[in-house]
Amino acid sequence: MDHKGAAGQAEPLVLGIETSCDECAVAVVAGRPGAARILADVVWSQIDLHEAYGGVVPEIAARAHGETIDKVAAEALDQAGVDLGALDAVAATAGPGLLGGLLVGATFGKAVARAAGLPFVAVNHLEAHVLTPRLTDGVAFPYCVALLSGGHAQFVAVIGPGDYRRLGGTIDDAAGEAFDKTAKLLGLAYPGGPAVERAARSGDPKRFDFPTPLARREGCDLSFAGLKTAVRLAAERAAPLTETDVADICASFQDAVARLLTLKAARALEAFAAEAGTAPTALVVAGGVAANGVLRAALAGVAERAGTAFVAPPLRLCTDNGAMIAYAAIERRAAGSADGIETRVRSRWPLDGAAAPLIGAGKRGAKA
CATH class of the missing domain: 3.30.420.40 (ATPase, nucleotide binding domain)
Incomplete structure (x- = not known):
């Protein structure tokens, strides 16, 4: 399936994976910075698994991500009407977030990228949030x-x-x-x-x-x-x-x-x-x-x-989702500054790395 923009030119097509907390989300986004479209956006929520504890249990979240990530990804590709061969890149959240969940999503994304011979983009979860208005409103x-x-x-x-x-x-x-x-x-x-x-x-x-x-x-x-x-x-x-x-x-x-x-x-x-x-x-x-x-x-x-x-942004794109991850990858690839497949996941990854920590820092780095 050929995805083209208004000028009839082929648009970059990115698979985005988000597993930083308790949402297992995968999306397919096509387009360019400031002008992109969501072709599929699948979110599998874990609310039922964590409700009894009154909060997210990291071990439960990581296990659930591992059990569902392949199904969610398959559903997203199906909804978008594309296969791996049509993609230009695979992106996944590499931090900040819960390490177990981040490892599941990033490892899965890297495996897909290697298998399909595609570039992998490691995305900062916070960067994806702050770039979302460019996806939704072209700000x-x-x-x-x-x-x-x-x-x-x-x-x-x-x-x-x-x-x-x-x-x-x-x-x-x-x-x-x-x-x-x-x-x-x-x-x-x-x-x-x-x-x-x-x-x-x-x-x-x-x-x-x-x-x-x-x-x-x-x-x-x-x-x-x-x-x-x-x-x-x-x-x-x-x-x-x-x-x-x-x-x-x-x-x-x-x-x-x-x-x-x-x-x-x-x-x-x-x-x-x-x-x-x-x-x-x-x-x-x-x-x-x-x-x-x-x-x-x-x-x-x-x-x-x-x-x-x-x-x-629309309410569904305020909470964690794969579309924002895919779009952030589009922005970063266009700017020529993408973190690649060797990037490790990290529980702490501030947006402004030059800013002094507000709360403190340790072996894992400054809190975001």
């Missing part, structure tokens, strides 16, 4: 990203492929982690983010006066550990909790996160011009937490007040 460089997920919370100036500058980030917990732990504390379902958002819809966001950590500190850095503690203390004081109590706590917690992100995102837009030498083309929200409607609305308001475009 032009440079732009500002609020990258919010279960493991990450940072503001990034996206100057171009491979050129990312951290404007600020969390000094402790990530936004998604705070949502998940709040849900677990309140006895809500897993995954915690959507459960907290659902409960908050019927709650009073003003009942509990939760703090916005680091609000008075200059800059764009974030903190969520103190907010988690405030939620725990409020829940203990209100025990035994009624459904109304839970809803009000969730609404107040979500409101505090939105207020903090509103303040810090406005500062990030101010810092962007100093870092990039120009105004951003857009404020983008990316990562799993970007699926939260309240937080999206808060960040959209920041962009509107700043006179900047606001972009939020």
Whole structure:
């Protein structure tokens, strides 16, 4: 099957594999930087496997990836209507993430690439998230990203492929982690983010006066550990909790996160011009937490007040997926800077390698 663009020219065709956490995802993407199409996007979720534990169990996740990756890849190729011979490259997440899952996806991708005689591209999971708005909306460089997920919370100036500058980030917990732990504390379902958002819809966001950590500190850095503690203390004081109590706590917690992100995102837009030498083309929200409607609305308001475009990818492309991995490979190959088959997986792989660690570093390197 011949895949051609609007000008009738053959388009690069990439198979993308994502296994950094609890989603086993494979996609096929065709196109060029800023103008690509998703031909297939298959995601096999492990929610049922981890629900009883209230969080992702790395060993279970890795085993499940190993049992399903070949089936998911076959389904993606089938949906796209292509075989391995039609591909131009194979890409897989090489970090950051859970080592077991990363090993499964990267090893499978390398094996497929070798068997088919194709180039292999090792993709940074965070880079894939921040490049997603170029896949979905064709956003032009440079732009500002609020990258919010279960493991990450940072503001990034996206100057171009491979050129990312951290404007600020969390000094402790990530936004998604705070949502998940709040849900677990309140006895809500897993995954915690959507459960907290659902409960908050019927709650009073003003009942509990939760703090916005680091609000008075200059800059764009974030903190969520103190907010988690405030939620725990409020829940203990209100025990035994009624459904109304839970809803009000969730609404107040979500409101505090939105207020903090509103303040810090406005500062990030101010810092962007100093870092990039120009105004951003857009404020983008990316990562799993970007699926939260309240937080999206808060960040959209920041962009509107700043006179900047606001972009939020479709919900299915905010959470982990193979399409973003394939597209990141398209960008990196076009820029001539692809990490190849010798690249090892790594649990830590910061986007901005020149930035000082916010939390710390060890044998595995700086935290992202």
